[in-house]
Amino acid sequence: MADSSDSISIDMETISLGAKEYLVKTRCGMVSVAVFGDQDKPALVTYPDLALNHISCFQGLFFSPEVNSFLLHNFCIYHISPPGHEVGAAPIGSDDLMPSVDDLADQVLEVLNFFGQRVLGLILVSPLCRAPSWTEWLLNKVMSNLLYFYGMCGVVKELLLKRYFSQEVRGSVEESESDIVQACRRLLDERQSINVQQFLEAMNGRRDLSEGLRKLHCRSLIFVGENSPFHSEALHMTSKLDRRYSALVEVQACGSIVTEEQPHAMLIPLEYFLMGFGLYRSTLSVSRRSPLSPTCISPELLSPESMGLKLKPIKTRIS
Numbered sequence: 436m437a438d439s440s441d442s443i444s445i446d447m448e449t450i451s452l453g454a455k456e457y458l459v460k461t462r463c464g465m466v467s468v469a470v471f472g473d474q475d476k477p478a479l480v481t482y483p484d485l486a487l488n489h490i491s492c493f494q495g496l497f498f499s500p501e502v503n504s505f506l507l508h509n510f511c512i513y514h515i516s517p518p519g520h521e522v523g524a525a526p527i528g529s530d531d532l533m534p535s536v537d538d539l540a541d542q543v544l545e546v547l548n549f550f551g552q553r554v555l556g557l558i559l560v561s562p563l564c565r566a567p568s569w570t571e572w573l574l575n576k577v578m579s580n581l582l583y584f585y586g587m588c589g590v591v592k593e594l595l596l597k598r599y600f601s602q603e604v605r606g607s608v609e610e611s612e613s614d615i616v617q618a619c620r621r622l623l624d625e626r627q628s629i630n631v632q633q634f635l636e637a638m639n640g641r642r643d644l645s646e647g648l649r650k651l652h653c654r655s656l657i658f659v660g661e662n663s664p665f666h667s668e669a670l671h672m673t674s675k676l677d678r679r680y681s682a683l684v685e686v687q688a689c690g691s692i693v694t695e696e697q698p699h700a701m702l703i704p705l706e707y708f709l710m711g712f713g714l715y716r717s718t719l720s721v722s723r724r725s726p727l728s729p730t731c732i733s734p735e736l737l738s739p740e741s742m743g744l745k746l747k748p749i750k751t752r753i754s
Contacts, residue, residue, distance in 0.1 A: 455470045457469075459546050463541065466516070466546055467521030469489055470511065470513055471514070472507060473511055477714045478510065478513055479510045479513070479558075480515060480543075481512065481513070481514050483516070484561075484692065486595055486623060486626050487599075487619075488514070488522060491619055492692060495696070502699075515543060517634050518533065518534065518539075519633070520626070520630060520634065533634070533637060535640060536637045536638060539637060557651075557656070558655075558658070559658070559672075560692070560694055561660065561669060561691035561693070562669060563665060564643070564645055564672045564675070572639055576639070577594075578591055578595075578635060579632050579636055582628045583628075586628040587631070596619065599690055599691055599692045601663075615695050649676070652680055654712075655680060656682050656704060656705070657681065658704075659686070659691075659693070660685075660692075660697070663689070682708075
């Protein structure tokens with residue numbers, strides 16, 4: 436564990452959220468970490484998407500009754516916020532240098548070192564591993580300029596919501612937006628546009644990690660919505676990972692933020708993945724008629740070979 440005098444500035448209890456909030460000092464600035472649960476329990480560490488934090492990216496997953504019954508009762512959750520994305524964040528000053536995407540990764544490592552955590556496995560939701568395509572790069576540049584000149588305007592919010600959610604929940608002329616989209620829209624209004632713009636610029640400068648993925652030997656579980664704009668990225672990443680250590684779950688009629696749009700689809704795969712580490716023993720009782728029943732999921736996904744000591748790539752769709 437890192438020396439606390441170098442790593443932590445504030446330790447305060449946030450009663451309203453039931454979390455302990457830390458500001459961890461890293462080489463590239465302070466990082467906000469919200470800790471839920473008993474720190475003597477095994478750790479689950481999260482990191483959100485662009486312009487989101489743990490409230491807007493993981494609330495659906497961690498506060499659904501079924502998931503809460505085993506995740507929050509068996510693990511301690513560490514929510515890491517990107518710089519300037521924490522609740523109540525102030526605008527990043529013009530003199531503050533925004534970390535590069537590699538600096539952001541190093542910040543996560545420094546946070547893990549501070550809390551004395553080591554990575555045993557990865558649970559990735561709509562992950563990116565390649566450099567931006569020219570279309571993504573151009574779209575990001577458009578959003579970046581809009582954020583710089585106009586702030587979190589309506590056009591930026593629509594582009595971000597399209598990034599996060601499927602058309603089914605975003606609504607249409609005939610259908611109204613779902614509650615999760617409306618809640619996310621309100622939370623985007625609270626974001627500091629300069630903070631989002633600088634984080635977007637960092638992400639737009641990411642490099643291709645494809646060739647190094649074969650050397651990644653920790654077990655990985657990948658979720659992606661079939662309607663996510665990053666669906667092909669998740670398939671590409673799965674093809675590059677060692678088949679002995681990785682599994683893929685595709686979720687039907689879902690966008691990128693599976694944790695908010697269809698958190699129930701993650702329950703059974705998560706259970707079996709975590710049980711494979713010996714950190715958790717299932718006590719969940721599920722009716723055969725329930726959408727959470729294992730009969731609704733490919734038997735291959737639930738086999739010991741898939742979610743036990745050996746993983747293999749699985750193209751599984753969960754409705």
